[in-house]
Amino acid sequence: MSDVQTVRGPVDTSALGKVLMHEHVFVLGTEMRENYANYPNTWDEDARVADAVAKLTELTSRGIDTIVDPTVIGLGRYLPRIQQINAQVDINIIVATGIYTYNDVPFQFHFTGPGLLFDIAEPMVELFIQDIREGIAGTGVKAAFLKCAIEHPGLTPGVERVMRAVGQAQVETGVPITVHTSPGTQSGLVAQKVLAEEGVDLSKVVIGHSGDSTDLDYLCALADAGSLLGMDRFGLDVLLPFEERVNTVAEPARRGYAEKMVLAHDASCFIDWFDADAKEQAVPNWNYTHISDDVLPALLERGVTGEQITTMLVDNPRRYFEAR
Numbered sequence: 001m002s003d004v005q006t007v008r009g010p011v012d013t014s015a016l017g018k019v020l021m022h023e024h025v026f027v028l029g030t031e032m033r034e035n036y037a038n039y040p041n042t043w044d045e046d047a048r049v050a051d052a053v054a055k056l057t058e059l060t061s062r063g064i065d066t067i068v069d070p071t072v073i074g075l076g077r078y079l080p081r082i083q084q085i086n087a088q089v090d091i092n093i094i095v096a097t098g099i100y101t102y103n104d105v106p107f108q109f110h111f112t113g114p115g116l117l118f119d120i121a122e123p124m125v126e127l128f129i130q131d132i133r134e135g136i137a138g139t140g141v142k143a144a145f146l147k148c149a150i151e152h153p154g155l156t157p158g159v160e161r162v163m164r165a166v167g168q169a170q171v172e173t174g175v176p177i178t179v180h181t182s183p184g185t186q187s188g189l190v191a192q193k194v195l196a197e198e199g200v201d202l203s204k205v206v207i208g209h210s211g212d213s214t215d216l217d218y219l220c221a222l223a224d225a226g227s228l229l230g231m232d233r234f235g236l237d238v239l240l241p242f243e244e245r246v247n248t249v250a251e252p253a254r255r256g257y258a259e260k261m262v263l264a265h266d267a268s269c270f271i272d273w274f275d276a277d278a279k280e281q282a283v284p285n286w287n288y289t290h291i292s293d294d295v296l297p298a299l300l301e302r303g304v305t306g307e308q309i310t311t312m313l314v315d316n317p318r319r320y321f322e323a324r
């Protein structure tokens with residue numbers, strides 16, 4: 001018996017059911033919207049909430065019970081809107097704390113921290129722990145995992161600072177981590193090294209966006225070090241086409257790695273990084289139901305067993321969120 005925190009409160013990990021391990025509800029830049037109301041899209045609060053309710057309801061119709069939403073600072077996290085949506089859809093939404101950057105820390109941290117102008121203990125660690133233990137921004141909703149990123153620029157001073165703070169908060173609280181990585185630069189290996197230096201148990205880490213790669217040597221090395229591979233961008237076919245994404249799950253499964261993979265789309269109901277119509281044209285399959293409708297049948301065709309699919313959708317997420 002072990003509870004995991006969700007938007008609606010604690011849920012026993014045995015009740016999480018089928019889990020998509022990396023889906024956003026919204027990815028938004030509030031400051032842009034407050035200044036440029038029509039770029040790149042016009043925001044209509046009521047319409048966007050209703051659309052999210054409809055899309056999440058459609059997802060539950062496919063038998064998915066839980067989404068894990070790594071929307072943290074830098075991606076527009078705003079819990080009251082997520083609570084409003086979740087009140088209208090029967091789905092578990094597990095939320096995160098952390099900071100999303102490929103380069104620098106936000107200016108709210110730039111001058112404040114160890115060895116800086118305002119020389120205090122790392123404030124990120126304290127904020128992350130507060131989100132996990134007390135809840136996020138007075139909502140009472142507690143973060144159940146941590147998130148950081150390491151992209152093409154690699155381990156910049158800002159990326160390293162966030163990653164070490166995430167590692168320290170993990171060790172203090174025991175909640176797991178997901179890392180946005182870029183397999184093209186093998187940045188998952190760097191994340192494993194830094195997090196291990198902070199004392200993190202690598203079995204508590206998802207190496208996100210691993211499914212953008214076909215480099216099985218790289219992927220097996222990450223899994224052999226203990227981490228879960230996030231095969232989590234199904235539908236983002238511009239980055240890696242459908243067939244190759246499916247094969248990058250089927251072949252590791254054949255080699256015995258089903259216990260080291262989790263599935264998702266990294267989709268959202270709405271993301272303001274792109275013009276909505278242009279996005280729909282470029283990546284028409286980048287939505288919540290692509291795995292249920294297209295990917296799972298394709299995996300079965302390639303010899304992945306129903307049992308292995310259950311391992312990836314149910315057992316691995318449950319174990320990941322189970323307290324040590």
Ligand SMILES: [Zn+2]
Binds near residue numbers: 022024070266
């Ligand atoms: Zn994401």
